[in-house]
Amino acid sequence: MLQPMMIFFAQLLLVPILTMRTILVVKGMKKQACGIGMLEGFIYVFAIGLVFSDLSNYMNIIAYAAGFGTGVYLGGTLEEKLAIGYVTVEANVERYNDDLLNKLRDVGFSVSTNEVKGMNSVRYLLYCTARRDRENEFYKIIYKYEPTAFVVSYEPRKFEGGYITKSLKNRRELFLEKTKETFQFKP
Incomplete structure (x- = not known):
């Protein structure tokens, strides 16, 4: 049960970071986006590595999808609150x-x-x-x-x-x- 939780929380962190990176790129803030992109890459490799390590574990796949969906919501909320630009x-x-x-x-x-x-x-x-x-x-x-x-x-x-x-x-x-x-x- 630890792996699905780790995957879920990694996605919960990853997707808002992905959202912020995208916003920074669109706003022309390439240097800041680069730093955030590196962090995004580390989290992504960690989470997807756990999922691919055991594709028969459906809980890992469900945790990945649930974390991604929840992360999208959090990323949108974060962007709204920051209102950059x-x-x-x-x-x-x-x-x-x-x-x-x-x-x-x-x-x-x-x-x-x-x-x-x-x-x-x-x-x-x-x-x-x-x-x-x-x-x-x-x-x-x-x-x-x-x-x-x-x-x-x-x-x-x-x-x-x-x-x-x-x-x-x-x-x-x-x-x-x-x-x-x-x-x-x-x-």
Whole structure:
């Protein structure tokens, strides 16, 4: 009974790691993905080695499949919680709404607007790129002020310039400054 448990827990660990590696590759973080990939390889060889060592032991095969399935669920949950990266959200609203724009900007969203022509009327399109962990916050604010808004989001692979790039640069400089202060050696 020890082998099936070891296989199950190896899969429970392996699949979320596999999920993270895939996300890092897609986000262009190849070095981090490489390190995680090595760990993934070790766990995979260990688990599959136990399964192949005795193919007549159906408990090992069931443990492998059950661990894989549960690991997929955990990996998806982990990815959702980490929300790595950025999201671009476009909200199509019926009218120009200063209260909505002010609220979004007050809580730190950078929002650009554009007047667009719909099928029967003029509408307004709001554009915002933000950290993925703030996407739901954006939706809540939009729907509070504009319940009939059409909202779509997607993940940008690369962006340069603008509010977010300045913000990232400022945070990086602040981090480096604090790190320098923390590790200054005084004789």
